Amino acid sequence: MSDPQIDPAGNTQQFRAFAQRKEPEAAPQKRSLVVPIAVVAAVVVIAAVAAYLIL
16 A cells, blocks of 8 residues: 655645746747737738728
């Protein structure tokens, strides 16, 4: 049988290591999605205004 007592220090150290770990690739990917969405929205609005003025 395993030891019924769990070492809380080990879990705390593992959690701190996880919380302090930084993933440099995660943040830029989220930011890079904002720009294309804004560009697409602007193009749609400009196209709608142009279509309204032409018709």
